[in-house]
Amino acid sequence: MAHHRRAELLSDRAALRTRMAAWRESHQIVALVPTMGALHEGHLSLVRLVAARADRLLVSIFVNPAQFTPSEDFSAYPRTLEADREKLGTAVDAIYCPPVADIYPADFVTSISLEGPATTGLEDRFRPTHFKGVATVVAKLFLQTTPHLAVFGEKDFQQLCVIRQMVRDLELPVNVVAAPTIREVDGLAMSSRNVYLSEAERAVAPLIYHTLTQCAERLRQGDEANLVLAEGVAILEKSGFSVDYLEWRQADTLLPATTIEQPTRVLVAARIGATRLIDNIAV
Numbered sequence: 687m688a689h690h691r692r693a694e695l696l697s698d699r700a701a702l703r704t705r706m707a708a709w710r711e712s713h714q715i716v717a718l719v720p721t722m723g724a725l726h727e728g729h730l731s732l733v734r735l736v737a738a739r740a741d742r743l744l745v746s747i748f749v750n751p752a753q754f755t756p757s758e759d760f761s762a763y764p765r766t767l768e769a770d771r772e773k774l775g776t777a778v779d780a781i782y783c784p785p786v787a788d789i790y791p792a793d794f795v796t797s798i799s800l801e802g803p804a805t806t807g808l809e810d811r812f813r814p815t816h817f818k819g820v821a822t823v824v825a826k827l828f829l830q831t832t833p834h835l836a837v838f839g840e841k842d843f844q845q846l847c848v849i850r851q852m853v854r855d856l857e858l859p860v861n862v863v864a865a866p867t868i869r870e871v872d873g874l875a876m877s878s879r880n881v882y883l884s885e886a887e888r889a890v891a892p893l894i895y896h897t898l899t900q901c902a903e904r905l906r907q908g909d910e911a912n913l914v915l916a917e918g919v920a921i922l923e924k925s926g927f928s929v930d931y932l933e934w935r936q937a938d939t940l941l942p943a944t945t946i947e948q949p950t951r952v953l954v955a956a957r958i959g960a961t962r963l964i965d966n967i968a969v
């Protein structure tokens with residue numbers, strides 16, 4: 687049987703350092719796609735989005751303990767490195783999958799936390815230490831991998847805003863690229879956590895997207911926002927969802943939206959059974 691050609695696996699900090707030194711020396715433009723693995727079409731679309739803009743593509747796979755709150759699924763989070771390597775094939779040049787100690791050595795005490803509208807509210811109300819964990823690991827990955835570009839999905843829209851804010855504030859020399867959300871044919875946003883859904887939960891899960899679509903449509907028509915959102919919540923809860931939030935926000939600042947004259951988004955987080963799903967769309 688022929689061997690599949692696959693990307694180089696950089697399993698630790700030392701291997702990354704060697705590879706990056708070689709790329710830098712030959713003046714390669716490097717794009718980083720940070721992920722937690724359990725790769726799906728959404729992740730692969732991020733790779734494709736920047737393929738033409740970089741000489742070298744690097745995917746990082748790191749299930750970041752710092753972004754899980756204690757009650758969350760850190761140990762249960764799917765870890766599927768072999769399948770991930772298969773899926774990436776030769777679409778990327780290398781995969782960086784460091785052990786936890788190469789990101790957080792035993793004496794690690796620094797963190798990056800953001801205040802202001804990008805971080806407060808929405809996810810932050812339900813996962814209070816989440817973005818501190820995200821910002822810290824992304825800053826560290828940027829410094830370790832020194833990419834020219836880094837790609838983030840709009841699926842995690844607040845995360846994208848937090849990263850942009852951090853890059854602006856700290857003048858990190860990285861060009862942040864936003865990628866559109868990839869969905870299943872029935873509208874459900876692809877997510878590594880979708881594997882947690884039972885058959886019955888999977889069947890109602892697309893209602894999240896349909897509710898977002900409906901809300902956006904009504905907001906565009908000028909319907910009263912509080913009413914539109916309350917009805918959206920009611921529709922979801924009637925089908926068994928427990929809604930953490932359903933909100934209308936300005937796309938650039940994440941401040942509450944009141945008009946469609948500037949770009950806005952509707953963002954939702956809802957739990958079905960033990961699984962928490964998030965999604966958002968442009969109005």
Ligand code: AMP
Pocket residue numbers: 720721722723727728729731732837838839840841842865866867868869875876877878
């Ligand atoms: P994760 O592995 O869940 O941390 O996601 C890694 C990156 O992929 C993040 O920038 C996500 O926003 C992005 N991503 C996850 N799901 C999707 C999707 N369905 N469409 C587009 N991007 C996604």
